[in-house]
Amino acid sequence: MNELIFFFNNVIVGGVALGSIYAVGAIGVTLIFGILRFAHFAHGDMMTMGAFIAFLLMLACQALGISVPFLPTGFLVLPVAMVLTTIIALGLDKGFYAPLRKRGAKPVTMLIASIGVTLIIQGLIRLFFGSGTWSFFESETKQLIRIPVPLEGVTRTINFTQPQVLMVVCTAVAVLALHFFLTRSRLGKAMRAMADNPDLAQVSGINTKVVVRVTWIIAGSLAAMAGTMLALDVQLKPDLAFNIVLPIFAAAIVGGLGQSYGAIAGGFLIGFAETAAIFNWSVLLRPIAGALPFEVPATLAIVPTEYKLTVAFVILVVVLLWRPTGIFKGASS
Amino acid sequence: MALIELKNVIGGYGGAPILNGVNMSIEQSDIGVIVGPNGAGKSTTLKAIFGLLKVTEGSIVFQGEEIQNALPDRLVPKGLSFVPQEKNVFTSMSVEENLEMGAFTRTDDFRPTIEWVYDMFPVLREKRRQPAGELSGGQRQMVAMGRALMSKPSLLLLDEPSAGLSPRYVLEIFEQIVKVNKAGVAILMVEQNARQALAFASRGFVLATGKNRFTGTGPELIADPEVAKSFLGG
Amino acid sequence: MIARRSLTLFAGLFVLFCVIGWALGAANISLLLVQSFAYALIALGLNIQWGYGGLFNFGIMGMLMLGGAATTFISTPIIPGFWGSEGPLLLGRALLAFAFGFLLVWGARKADRVGIRGGWKTALTIVAWAAAYIIYRSQIDVAAAYIEATPDGWIGGLGLHPVLGWLFGGVLAAGAAYIVGKICLGLRTDYLAIATIGISEIIRALLKNMDWLTRGTLTVSPIPWPTPLPQEFQASGTPITDSFIYARLGFLGLVLIVLIVAFFLVQRAYGGPWGRMMRAIRDNYVAAASMGKNITSRQLEVFILGSVLMGIGGAMLVSFGQIYDPGSFQPINHTFLIWVMVIVGGAGNNWGAVFGAMLIYITWMISDPVSQWLFNGISNWSTDLGWGAIPEIQSRASQMRVFVLGVVITIALRYAPRGLIPEVVKREA
Incomplete structure (x- = not known):
């Protein structure tokens, strides 16, 4: 039983936390792909930027002595960080993507432009924050929640941190809000229409510029949320972006680019795959070692810990080759 | 005064013009049919009216107002609607959501219009929750027309509504079009099934090389031996 | 007209190198020249893939790393302890x-x-x-x-001539490109970009963690040169500064020979039937396929050919730097930098690719000292005003080059989307 709890703490809790981050990030990537038809490589940097904005706001709050009991200040400032990131995202679109769109540039050109935006944001973040590591929990403590399991002989507790709980809550709220927006509201339906058939959307009189703007608003605010959540769960550093953008693309592609629900499923799939791949499975085998025909090695992970991020890339490549349209195609449309 | 009037329209996609002087005039009660050989500029004329390609010379006057080169999101509220030939439904969305998209530019309550469309195409009421991509070709065409009617247009532009349909459905679609026209919507359509379409057209236009060759009522054009010989296959 | 423009541009580039050479000294400019010619070779490789073939390779870093690993393996000395164990x-x-x-x-x-x-x-x-x-x-x-x-901790090398290592780098990259191309080339552009970047990250993770093969983060150094090292000149009595110049000039000569040979071959291929077919496939593969061209195997050819140049270029850079550090490879420095070179120079034009490589490399390298100088100026000014100095100027300035690179590529996309020396499209009358 202790071993199962160890498994739960490492794989399930870790996977849910990581999966929430990937899912929220991947929704943005997939929406931008659906509406604007290009792979937005700068998404990871938009997330990092959002996290740094939240970090600055947190410092400001602490300096002003603003705090709420039981809530990490990082979460308190999240809505403001989301708004600010959204404003910057709209600015980036106006400055870099809209002129190319107007010229009728191909998706590839847009992709290269997004690399340019990546470099600019990355350079600016490093210019202001250096390349060191920052933490949201310098002056606050990250609360650990331990739940004892009322069973005989069980000594381990189920462990997770308070930010992890809040992350899952935030993700659930965001996903529900997005669901109602896309299925109930006029603009949300127009977004789906434009992802489905842009020419017909235009012919129907849908104002495509408004839809594009709404897309950036959703993608920008979700990027800020995902980035801040990641920084709260682990730590904040400028090269957060590049480690995160590929797993997020993996999640979006696994779910089928352009499909929001697929992106959520893909995010959790990649999150669980990463935590499960580096988990030491011999822990689970040890109690039944006597019944096994072979000796249980000390460590039995699918891949060594150093290869954690590689898991996402392998899944990505396998899915691209096996089913480039995503593994949920047909189920979600 | 005519509902829409095209005066000597010249335009294209940026290169050499495709339309070399098209003249047309449609009244509110009309069904206008454009026929002609391939590459004559039939579909292009509809696209020019709907702001999807550049008009370099001439004018398009709709309800007394010049509308050439205005974009769809301005034209739809004025009372123009367009049904493209292909990919004319949102395949991943339900029939009812397709209709709602047609009403995107409206701010008033469009429930009655949905009911009006369902009364006109009863089969759509049955399939309202089904994704439009799962419907048959004829039903899709009804969804497409229904979507275009949702903005309560005074002029409906149809690009080859019978394309790809089996002969039985062609007649059915034509009947629906006449029904829509009876409900007070002017029609301007491009049609390959020229003889069948001209039979019920109150205005017929024969285009060739981007210009009007013949203009008259549908039956007049069918009766004209020269039109029959050159454009209707004898 | 383009010929005249490229002549002017190359003349300008020459003047730029002269000015920077005058400012930084001959030893530094010879270093920059060697590296920028190596990058020119790599850019030529990407130009074959993207400019000729329209293949979106975002995995350049992986090819460079393989080239580097190859030359490390071939040219570093044999470790007898390993072979005896x-x-x-x-x-x-x-x-x-x-x-x-x-x-x-x-x-x-x-x-x-x-x-x-x-x-x-x-x-x-x-x-x-x-x-x-x-x-x-x-x-x-x-x-x-x-x-x-074992005491050495890795398998060591074969102790062969470094130029063999470069060739092996090309071979290794070709092998990798064959596998990558076989599995990925059917994908559409943006998927291909993501797949290749994923694969190059996998290559990086492997080379970084296979300590027995590459020493991983412990790094391999020194890696021998194919030409005499500065130390060898110093041993025969040459002053230290001059020894660097002579040694680097020797290396430069070798790099230039490789570049010129590659350029000549690539240029000839472009004008010949093979190049025409490649461009036909790039511009309209449906039409090309309907004329009976085997698109997939042609694209595979172009992908392998480009990767070979990247592998050789990567091997030359590692040889020149004398250190193989898998941790130092970054997508920004080793994939996106090359893309900026080709886009700014002019995709589809070999002269453009070479020009772009040299211009962007020099911009990349001097943005650091220039911004340091700039920041120092601002810092002095703000200190005078009583606002205090800018902290950590040095590390901040070195981050500026990423920003400059981003600005350059966005400006290029906006105002010269076809590059400074664009592809010459010959039209039949």
């Missing part, structure tokens, strides 16, 4: 295990020959992959642990 035997067993695993997977994929089809075949393939992975891991882990426990 059980290491080679264990590695041999790992290699056998790999071959066996390969056969298993291959066999499973051909299972339809014996009547296993559909879902059963898929299941069999997955089982075969898992079995192959376990078998390989069971051998390689033992070998790696053993070798890493």
Whole structure:
């Protein structure tokens, strides 16, 4: 039983936390792909930027002595960080993507432009924050929640941190809000229409510029949320972006680019795959070692810990080759 | 005064013009049919009216107002609607959501219009929750027309509504079009099934090389031996 | 008109190099020249892939790393301790295990020959992959642990001439490109970009963590030069500054020969029937396919050819730097930088690619000192105003080049989307 709890703490809790981050990030990537038809490589940097904005706001709050009991200040400032990131995202679109769109540039050109935006944001973040590591929990403590399991002989507790709980809550709220927006509201339906058939959307009189703007608003605010959540769960550093953008693309592609629900499923799939791949499975085998025909090695992970991020890339490549349209195609449309 | 009037329209996609002087005039009660050989500029004329390609010379006057080169999101509220030939439904969305998209530019309550469309195409009421991509070709065409009617247009532009349909459905679609026209919507359509379409057209236009060759009522054009010989296959 | 424009641009570039050479000294400019010519070779490789073939390769870094690993393996001295130990035997067993695993997977994929089809075949393939992975891991882990426990900690090199290492770099990159191309080239552009970047990250993770092969983060150094080192000049009495210049000029000569040969071949291929066909495929592959051209194998050719140049270029850079540090490879420095070179220079035009490589490399390298100078100025000014100095100017300035690179590429896309020396499109009258 202790071993199962160890498994739960490492794989399930870790996977849910990581999966929430990937899912929220991947929704943005997939929406931008659906509406604007290009792979937005700068998404990871938009997330990092959002996290740094939240970090600055947190410092400001602490300096002003603003705090709420039981809530990490990082979460308190999240809505403001989301708004600010959204404003910057709209600015980036106006400055870099809209002129190319107007010229009728191909998706590839847009992709290269997004690399340019990546470099600019990355350079600016490093210019202001250096390349060191920052933490949201310098002056606050990250609360650990331990739940004892009322069973005989069980000594381990189920462990997770308070930010992890809040992350899952935030993700659930965001996903529900997005669901109602896309299925109930006029603009949300127009977004789906434009992802489905842009020419017909235009012919129907849908104002495509408004839809594009709404897309950036959703993608920008979700990027800020995902980035801040990641920084709260682990730590904040400028090269957060590049480690995160590929797993997020993996999640979006696994779910089928352009499909929001697929992106959520893909995010959790990649999150669980990463935590499960580096988990030491011999822990689970040890109690039944006597019944096994072979000796249980000390460590039995699918891949060594150093290869954690590689898991996402392998899944990505396998899915691209096996089913480039995503593994949920047909189920979600 | 005519509902829409095209005066000597010249335009294209940026290169050499495709339309070399098209003249047309449609009244509110009309069904206008454009026929002609391939590459004559039939579909292009509809696209020019709907702001999807550049008009370099001439004018398009709709309800007394010049509308050439205005974009769809301005034209739809004025009372123009367009049904493209292909990919004319949102395949991943339900029939009812397709209709709602047609009403995107409206701010008033469009429930009655949905009911009006369902009364006109009863089969759509049955399939309202089904994704439009799962419907048959004829039903899709009804969804497409229904979507275009949702903005309560005074002029409906149809690009080859019978394309790809089996002969039985062609007649059915034509009947629906006449029904829509009876409900007070002017029609301007491009049609390959020229003889069948001209039979019920109150205005017929024969285009060739981007210009009007013949203009008259549908039956007049069918009766004209020269039109029959050159454009209707004898 | 383009010929005249490119002449002016190259003349301007020459003046720029002269000015920077005058400012930084001959030793520094010879270093910059060697590196920028190596980058020019790499950019030429990307130009073949993207400019000729329209293939979106975002995995350049992986090819450069393979080239570097190849030259490290070929040219560093032999470690007798390793060859005398059980290491080679264990590695041999790992290699056998790999071959066996390969056969298993291959066999499973051909299972339809014996009547296993559909879902059963898929299941069999997955089982075969898992079995192959376990078998390989069971051998390689033992070998790696053993070798890493030896005093040297890795297998060392073969002690051969570095130029052979460069060639091997090309061969290794070609092999990798064959595999990558075989599995990825059917994908559409943006998917291809993501797939290649994913694969290059996998290559990086492997080379970084296979300590027995590459020493990983411990880095391999010094890696021998194909031409005399500065130290050898110093031994014969040359002053230190001059020794660097002579040694680097020697290396420069070798790099230039490789670049000129590659350029000549690539340029000829472009004008010939093969190049015409490639451009036809790039511009309209449906039409090209309908004329009976075998698109996939042509694209594979172009992908391999470009990767060979990247592998050689990567090997030259590692040789020149004398250190192989898998941790120092970054997508920004080794993939996106090359893309900016080709886009700014002019995709599809070899002169453009070379020009872009040299211009962007020099911009990349001097943005650091220039921004340092700029920041120092601002800092002094703000100190005078009583606002205090800018902290950590040096590390901040070195981050500015990423920003400058981003600004350059966005400006280029906006105002010169076809590059400074664009492809010359010949039209039949």
